[in-house]
Amino acid sequence: MFGSFSGNNWQSGSDWGEQLLDSVASQSIARLFSECGSIDVNIRCHPPSKLLQGAIDGFKMQGRDLVIRNQFPIAEMSFETDAVAIDPSSVLAGQLKLKQPTQAIARVVLSEAGLTRSFEADLVKKRLENLDLDGLTGSWALSLVSFEDVSMTLGANTSVTIAATAKGPGCPRLPLKFTTKVSVKRRRKVEFGEPQIHLEDIPEQHHTDAISLINAMMLLLNDMVDLDRFDLDGITLRLNRLETEGSNLVFGGYAQVEYFPRQGKSG
DSSP states (O other): OOOOOSSSSOOSHHHHHHHHHHHHHHHHHHTTOSEEEEEEEEEEOSSGGGGGGTEESEEEEEEEEEEETTTEEEEEEEEEESOEEBOHHHHHTTOOOBSSOEEEEEEEEEEHHHHHHHTTSHHHHTTSSSBOOSSOOHHHHTSOBEEEEEEEEEOSTTEEEEEEEEEOTTSOOEEEEEEEEEEEETTTEEEEEEEEEOOTTSOGGGHHHHHHHHHHHHHHHHHHOBGGGSOBTTEEEEEEEEEEETTEEEEEEEEEEOOOOOSSOOO
16 A cells, blocks of 8 residues: 655664655555555654654655545645654654644646546536536526536646536537636635636537526536535645646645544554
8 A cells, every 4th residue: 555665774763764654654654545556655763862852843744546545546745844742752652743733835737537536436427416506598497407528628828628428308409518727725725717618519400509508517617625524534635726738737725734544544
């Protein structure tokens, strides 16, 4: 489950203490996730004797192929802190206990495939199914609407193309597609805006319906992608920026770390 633990060789004295702390920190962080491809932790402490007082200069965590709540994949995640105060006795008990909350620089990478998979999560699907939407006309106005088969394709300059199928009782299935810009709002929400709607695969008589459905779907997405819904146990993420890099969506910000989970997996 875990990747390499930082530090070099198991040696005596303080080196052994650093290795133990690396191992305990890796296991504590792993409890945040349902699945872990690899987690690497690098503890900085000089001189190493400061570990006896629970003082470390900082630590850096890098994780790959992580999953939150069994259904939300994360390609990469990293945290890096400055000075941290820990309870040294907790390490000997196989736990990592902070003496006080700390902040960390955070970086999160989501892949196209992971973003598309997230739309199959129960938490997301139930917010896209059997909806009574305002602003629709004709048979759509009388139907409960569902958005299915949602996929995302990332482009340059924070653009993303979203495809989905709209369906409702007594209504034709419409293949929706639009390209939008993504941005950070209030450091905790991802907002979709400036849509370019693609109507080439939709019969002309359904263009008005498709435009209304896409606008309704954008409102749903803007209400849905809120980090407070996906916080890790003891860790609150806040975003400062996002970028698209090839087939990845990259977030930068900080994490407020209150505590690490003691047992079990909360991810």
